[in-house]
Amino acid sequence: EVQLVESGGGLVQPGGSLRLSCAASEFTFSSYWMHWVRQAPGKGLVWVSRISSAGSSTTYADSVKGRFTVSRDNAKNTLYLQMNSLRAEDTAVYYCAREYYGFWSGYYMDVWGKGTTVTVSS
């Protein structure tokens, strides 16, 4: 079964750092662009970041630019999100998702993990 499993969430103080991981299985991870999406408690979905299949191209939401870094290790089938200078407003469930692209179908997120919770609080 195609699967994404996030880990690395937890409680961190404001200004601290955390690295999230997303382990992929049962598909050719190195062929797909990947995303991070977050959801604050009781709020909607917010797109965070995107990385190309080879890891050479990355994009970020303005709210995390300069603080978060997305990366991947295709040999380990793992996606990462390094989060620095964390703020209370970064508190959320963080999901990783696979991007599917088709010439006639466009771009969309077709496989999602169950999420990992990050809490930024003193």
Place this chain on the structure above:
Amino acid sequence: DIQMTQSPSSLSASVGDRVAITCRASQSISSYLNWYQQKPGKAPKLLIYATSSLQSGVPSRFSGSGSGTDFTLTISSLQPEDFASYYCQQSYSTSWTFGQGTQVEIK
């Protein structure tokens, strides 16, 4: 960034009702519009991609339409398992964005 605005933010409906949720983009996004369903405590699930294409396994009571800046998700006959939150999302620009969501509740 492209802003996505959904309406309504919430709605109450009965089983069997026809329900429509709209999504407006701040600029043209062609047909690069997707819809997701999310139930409490669960990850989002893809319903519709490229405006109107149904993801495999999604019931045919779900449909999507629109182009350019205005899009609609329609549920033709609401079922108990459809009570959830729904999000539109654009993939036209390199920075993707979601609408704020629509919560569908039981009347």
